[in-house]
Amino acid sequence: MPVRSTGFVAKCWAALLSGGLLAMLSPSTAVALPEYSTAEAGNPFVDGWYADPDIAIYDGKYWVFPTASKPYAEQTHLDAFSSTDLIHWTKHSNVLTTADITWAKYAVWAPAPVERDGKYYLYFAANDIQNNSQLGGIGVAVADRPEGPYKDALGKPLISQFHNGAQPIDQDVFIDDDGQAYMYYGGWHHNNVVKLNPDMTSLGTFDDGSTYKEITPENYVEGSYMFKRNGKYYLMWSEGGWTGPDYSVSYAMSDSPTGPFQKIDKVLAQDPAVAKGSGHKTYGGTWSVAGGRYRVGRDLGAKSLLDTNFADFTYDADVTVNSGAGDAGLTFRVTKPSVGPDSYSGYYAGISPSGKVVLGRANGSWTELGTARTSVAPGSTHRMRVTAVGSSIKVFVDDMKTPKISVSDGTYASGANGLRVFNTAASFDNVAIGSAQ
Incomplete structure (x- = not known):
């Protein structure tokens, strides 16, 4: 959208709030930070065209996994960036490519990284499918190191069909305190949650026997992101027209990771000093x-x-x-x-x-x-x-x-x-x- 800016403003924003970056700041250090206007942020922090970032912290090192903003047919790989101080960044090129994913051809979007039991998993969307007769959807790759190389874990998409009207894109993975992993995903104004089994490469079922549970909050468009803070579950998403000034990020709260989620308010809206909508x-x-x-x-x-x-x-x-x-x-x-x-x-x-x-x-x-x-x-x-x-x-x-x-x-x-x-x-x-x- 950069090239593809159709979602995941919510992802990076929510990751910061959930404690990833804010955990670095005590109240005393926070008030000592210099004041900057929004037009002086010093972005981007790396060269190149990227969108849809997600972040992870592995062994004290910060990792950013974005979408490569290239022409549609050339979105065939994912890069990553790592840093120990959030200032100096190392680029890791081609951590995942379509050469290692037999079913993915292009439109490799919105990587979602997570670690479990010493293995590093990278979830991604590919092929931008428009109906259930097309091959594509959400896949999962695995590596022994954060920088990869990541290899296809299944040889096919993990989610390859539209369920509850949700296009299989824009996934986020969240592991709760009890060890249960969930995936939140969906475009086209529908948001689903599924359970991931302990192997992180297969889907579980809910108590009622269902696999796909729709949790679409008010005005949802795409780009869901989940985190937990002080016992409450926070769901964030992008809403509004991604081509216009109403594009924004909102949040909802729940006592359960599967909702129901009641929209609370917006946390991020247009600032003309930065951009008009998504540009x-x-x-x-x-x-x-x-x-x-x-x-x-x-x-x-x-x-x-x-x-x-x-x-x-x-x-x-x-x-x-x-x-x-x-x-x-x-x-x-x-x-x-x-x-x-x-x-x-x-x-x-x-x-x-x-x-x-x-x-x-x-x-x-x-x-x-x-x-x-x-x-x-x-x-x-x-x-x-x-x-x-x-x-x-x-x-x-x-x-x-x-x-x-x-x-x-x-x-x-x-x-x-x-x-x-x-x-x-x-x-x-x-x-x-x-x-x-």
């Missing part, structure tokens, strides 16, 4: 999130932009043009945006329901730079990619090796990336921005 701002149109996709109604130029300033990059997205005679696609190197069809300075590459691929630039008016044709079925989804390196701009559709359009234009050197429609309605998924290939 998006819209200009015209009606934007929403449904079924795991970012959607916009028919409009003559609606834009949704990331707060980025890229020069050279590779930019991917799945684009579905639903209706209208126009087109939908990717904007890039955008500055001075406002509401209106061509009310920005920058470039746009789009695809129409008739199969026309177009590339052009805008600056209050439209200048076409190139067109091409491709095969489009009504309502079908197509993978679009734009690579921009200096004045070289290439547009790909479905075939990621041969560009549909290739031009040289150096009018705009850098700016924001985003999505746009022109005289059509559309939906977008698997948006990814990374370094130029």
Whole structure:
């Protein structure tokens, strides 16, 4: 979302509150800490594009396991970072890769680390399945050391189907004081809890014989995280539209690890000094999130932009043009945006329901730079990619090796990336921005 920012703000935040980092601070040291405004946080603490972090403490060392924010099809590995002082970090590359997971091909997301009986387990989601006929879901890998290498523990997903409407993503593992392990997971506005058996690679059952217990709290979207403090169970999650300013983290409390969970309040909301929502701002149109996709109604130029300033990059997205005679696609190197069809300075590459691929630039008016044709079925989804390196701009559709359009234009050197429609309605998924290939 970075590339994939669709969840797990809750994960890192809750891990801090549960005692991971706060345990370092006594009341006396806490009041002595210097005051900083939110715009001076000094982040990120490591180089590179990452999202969905989870943390663990193993033998006095702090570990961060994030998602690699690369183009969708290139999210094929996980890195980790370790530190003894939370200041100096060591990168551990490729602690888990799809080369070691026969069923995982891409979209390796949201790692959840946990240690038990001297073994280190790493739970992850892969393949971003959209229905029960697709292969993927939540897997588990195991290693003898925190830095891996982690190997597939099952040869198949641990959870491979939708249960209670929950997409099998965004898992968190929690071991209670009595030794019982639980997994909390789910996207698409549904949250489940399951029991993990002592082997940590199989699912147990509840007293009523069920395996999947839905515990969805009010306004849940995704990214659940569980911790226990002073005998109370705290469930945190991300809510609101992850593309807008209402994206936030809320929490609920319970006397039981399986609920019921009653929402208490928000603990994290937008701070404009840091970001607008998860970095998006819209200009015209009606934007929403449904079924795991970012959607916009028919409009003559609606834009949704990331707060980025890229020069050279590779930019991917799945684009579905639903209706209208126009087109939908990717904007890039955008500055001075406002509401209106061509009310920005920058470039746009789009695809129409008739199969026309177009590339052009805008600056209050439209200048076409190139067109091409491709095969489009009504309502079908197509993978679009734009690579921009200096004045070289290439547009790909479905075939990621041969560009549909290739031009040289150096009018705009850098700016924001985003999505746009022109005289059509559309939906977008698997948006990814990374370094130029």
